[in-house]
Amino acid sequence: MRPGRWRRAGRWLVGRLLGALFVLWAVATLIFFAIRLVPGDPAEAILGGPGSQASAEALESVRRQYGLDQPLFVQYLAQLGRLATGDLGTSYSLRTDVGRLLLDQLPGTIGLALLALVVAWSIAIATAWWATLGGRIASAVSSGLEVVASAVPHFWLASLLILVFSTRLGLLPPVSTGTPAGLVLPVVTLAIPVAGFLGQVTRDSLLDAAATPFALSARARGEGPSGLFVRHLLRHAALPGLALSGWAFGSLLSGAVVVESVFARPGLGRTLLGAVTLRDIPLVTGVALVSALAYVVVVALGDLAERAVDPRGRAA
Structure with a gap:
């Protein structure tokens, strides 16, 4: 260098x-x-x-x-x-060191948010692919689904998923069980609203990229629709979404407060809710600071990913 x-x-x-x-x-x-x-x-x-x-x-x-x-x-x-000095104090309600308590709760919430972010990106790319290759009808339908998904409240979506997949079909547990099956509904509940936002941004960027000269040149060289999407369009269309990934992760952390409470899943969300109710000042402060630090780290990683995908960012 x-x-x-x-x-x-x-x-x-x-x-x-x-x-x-x-x-x-x-x-x-x-x-x-x-x-x-x-x-x-x-x-x-x-x-x-x-x-x-x-x-x-x-x-x-x-x-x-x-x-x-x-x-x-x-x-x-x-x-x-x-x-x-790194001293987060002692929890008023739990009578334990806040730092040690957060170390116990942090992996579950961060893992839940990261899994939800991966699922959200997968849904967003899949709907953008369908909208790009499926014509006007697919584009209109995917646009409507993205708007609905981005507006769905977490508590309503969680209740609906529990009713369908747990109560009616009996396929998945309604609460956290510590198994992969117990992760499915919380992850999907968190991922769907974020996927709606990422899908809208990615789809619009794909449609803009499809009309650029480099896409027309690739078609003229005989590039098929799937190859054009994977090798040319997706890289350019992902840039706005990567810039929003930090915001998306912050949204997932805030949504974890509701999702962890609904699915009785241990983590920072349930800890924060109980701490606010009990006016546990050291614990509330510790959860907020750890969440903010995680958000800052993910934003920095998203910036690095954006620079890796876009050579113009490295040269700037």
Whole structure:
């Protein structure tokens, strides 16, 4: 690699690192102030919630122990200091280290989101292929399916899939069982709405690429429809979709909150939902930061994939 490319790669890497730090700071700040807008006393959450009937002396002791008696800005600076050292704190409700808890829950959610992203891309490419090779009727039908898929709420789709494939047909379990069969419905529920968005973008790009001079030249050389799609059109049409893959992964992580709850699947989504309900500030902050970091990493990988597919990105 020439020195100029090393410099460009270094600038890109430094820019990504600074951007990641800014995103993590912004997420930590928003979560800190937003969680305090939820009605209730954090000290009561630490002692087991309003039903614990904790005495005033116990509440005051907890506030002093956790620094909750300090001004809000002092609490904010103290939390940023802890996070800067990698200390995510201790969960109020579970009485365990947040970092260790997230390490246990993270692989399930990340694996679910990555599988859903692969399935979403597979559906999007398949519908785009059909729309490109099937003529006007196929293009119109696929366009309608993509719009419907992108607008379907996760909870409604999950309920429908459970009703059809679990209750009526008995083919798949309605809840997570720790087996590959228990992954099918959650993955499909997450993948279909994202596939609708990716399919629309990919199909439009394919139709534009099919009208370009290089596609006409390939047809003139005798390239068949399938060869034209695989060897020429798909590479160009995938670029906008690759740019959206980071957004898609973030959407899948947010959708996991609903999907993991519906299918009783352990993961960051269910953990976050319970933590917000219990005003478990350290756990909410930890889940949000880990999710944001995963999103930043996937966006960077999508950028690298886009540069690998498009030579113009490497030269820029």
